[in-house]
Each structure stands twice: as structure tokens, then as C-alpha cells.
Amino acid sequence: MPAMLPTLKGQKINLRRVHKSDAESIYRYARDNEISRYTFLPNPYRIDDAYRFISTTHAALRAKKAFIFGIEHKQEKKIIGMISLEQVNFQHLLAEAGYWLGKQFWGQGIAKEALQLLLNFGFKQLKLNRIYARVMHPNTASCRLLERTGFRKEGVMRKAVWRDGLWLDLIWYAILKDEFKEFMKRNR
Ligand SMILES: CC(C)(COP(=O)(O)OP(=O)(O)OC[C@H]1O[C@@H](n2cnc3c(N)ncnc32)[C@H](O)[C@@H]1OP(=O)(O)O)[C@@H](O)C(=O)NCCC(=O)NCCS
Numbered sequence: 001m002p003a004m005l006p007t008l009k010g011q012k013i014n015l016r017r018v019h020k021s022d023a024e025s026i027y028r029y030a031r032d033n034e035i036s037r038y039t040f041l042p043n044p045y046r047i048d049d050a051y052r053f054i055s056t057t058h059a060a061l062r063a064k065k066a067f068i069f070g071i072e073h074k075q076e077k078k079i080i081g082m083i084s085l086e087q088v089n090f091q092h093l094l095a096e097a098g099y100w101l102g103k104q105f106w107g108q109g110i111a112k113e114a115l116q117l118l119l120n121f122g123f124k125q126l127k128l129n130r131i132y133a134r135v136m137h138p139n140t141a142s143c144r145l146l147e148r149t150g151f152r153k154e155g156v157m158r159k160a161v162w163r164d165g166l167w168l169d170l171i172w173y174a175i176l177k178d179e180f181k182e183f184m185k186r187n188r
Pocket of ligand 1: 036038039099105106107108112113136140
């Protein structure tokens with residue numbers, strides 16, 4: 001298991017550890033209502049939330065509880081979103097994937113690239129066997145992203161989140177190590 005968070009190199013993006021100097025960037029994108037709508041990010045999002053979050057990512061890594069990466073745009077050289085493996089359980093070899101991306105970067109295949117890098121890290125370096133994700137209904141973009149990276153829908157937790165005066169269902173997705181290997185072979 002890596003003692004430090006490695007930088008995972010992609011084509012349009014890299015995944016890397018975030019630093020205090022990334023707080024402004026994280027704040028700029030995370031404060032958008034369209035990001036908090038289907039995530040558990042604070043709303044309103046303040047600059048202090050970004051600083052606190054950055055410290056949390058370091059503490060979680062030290063405790064080996066979560067591996068939280070900034071999504072760095074290679075051309076713009078700044079953090080444009082976050083992606084993570086949390087609830088990491090080394091007894092049962094599983095973890096939960098979570099992510100968000102600044103709105104101006106949606107629809108360019110960036111989340112797909114980031115998620116593939118994350119899965120590769122989770123299955124190969126952390127040697128996990130199962131990575132799952134929970135999506136609030138109706139977050140179509142996130143469901144589609146998971147399906148396009150080889151996740152399978154496993155079930156629905158009905159009325160699991162109270163959001164803006166409404167109960168939302170949580171849709172559970174997961175991908176197993178063997179399924180990821182197959183998926184990568186087919187999409188090479
Ligand atoms: C979910 C999210 C990360 C997707 O990011 P993205 O970079 O736009 O996704 P990609 O461009 O990699 O697209 C992946 C797939 O989803 C599809 N997709 C993306 N947005 C979509 C939308 N709004 N409706 C339908 N399909 C969509 C893409 O077409 C692509 O499928 P394809 O390969 O068949 O073309 C982004 O919308 C986001 O940050 N949303 C707010 C935060 C959030 O909801 N996080 C997830 C919580 S579970």
C-alpha cells in the first residue's frame with residue numbers, strides 16, 4: 001500500500017494530492033449549486049470549507065481511511081474537481097468512490113478518465129476487490145458515467161436522502177476487480 005498519495009497520470013488530467021494552495025480553485029468550483037445538488041458538499045460552500053477539506057484529505061490518508069485526489073487539468077495546471085476512494089476497508093477489500101467536477105469542464109470525458117485512473121489505483125495498488133458508488137436519483141450524469149466505466153447497478157435504497165423538501169432514492173452501483181480487468185481488455 002502506498003505510504004504517500006501517488007500522482008496518477010492521465011491524458012487531459014492528472015490525479016494528485018491537494019495542498020493549501022489549491023483552496024481557491026476548489027472553492028471556485030465547489031460553491032456551485034449544481035455540484036452540491038446531488039453530493040454531500042456543504043451548501044453554501046465557503047473558502048474555509050475548502051481549507052478544512054484539504055486538511056481532512058491529509059488526515060484521512062494518514063489513517064488509511066480515504067484516498068482523496070484532486071483532478072488537475074494538465075493544460076490549465078489547476079484543480080478542477082475531486083475524486084476519492086473513501087470508507088476504505090482492508091478486511092473486506094472494498095471502498096466507496098465519490099467525485100465532482102467543475103461545471104465548465106462537464107461533457108468532455110474528464111470524469112470518465114479520472115474514474116478509470118482511480119479504479120486502476122484501487123484495484124492494482126490498494127488491491128481492493130470491490131468499489132461501489134451511491135448516486136442520488138435522478139443524477140443521470142453520474143449513473144451514465146458509472147455505467148460507462150463498467151459499474152453495474154446493484155439496487156435502490158428507497159427514500160434514503162432528505163434534500164430540499166423531498167426524499168431521494170440512492171442508487172447503488174459497484175464494480176469488482178475481475179469485471180474491471182474484463183472492462184479494460186474490451187476497451188483497450
Ligand atoms: C457526474 C459528473 C462528474 C460527470 O462528469 P463529466 O466529465 O461531464 O462526465 P464525462 O464527460 O466523463 O461523461 C461520462 C459519460 O456520462 C455521460 N454524461 C455526462 N453528463 C451527462 C448528462 N448530463 N446526461 C446524460 N449523460 C451524461 C457522457 O455522455 C458519457 O457517456 P458516453 O461515454 O456514453 O458519452 C459531473 O456531471 C458532476 O460533477 N456532477 C456534479 C457532482 C456529482 O453529481 N457527483 C456525483 C455524485 S454521485
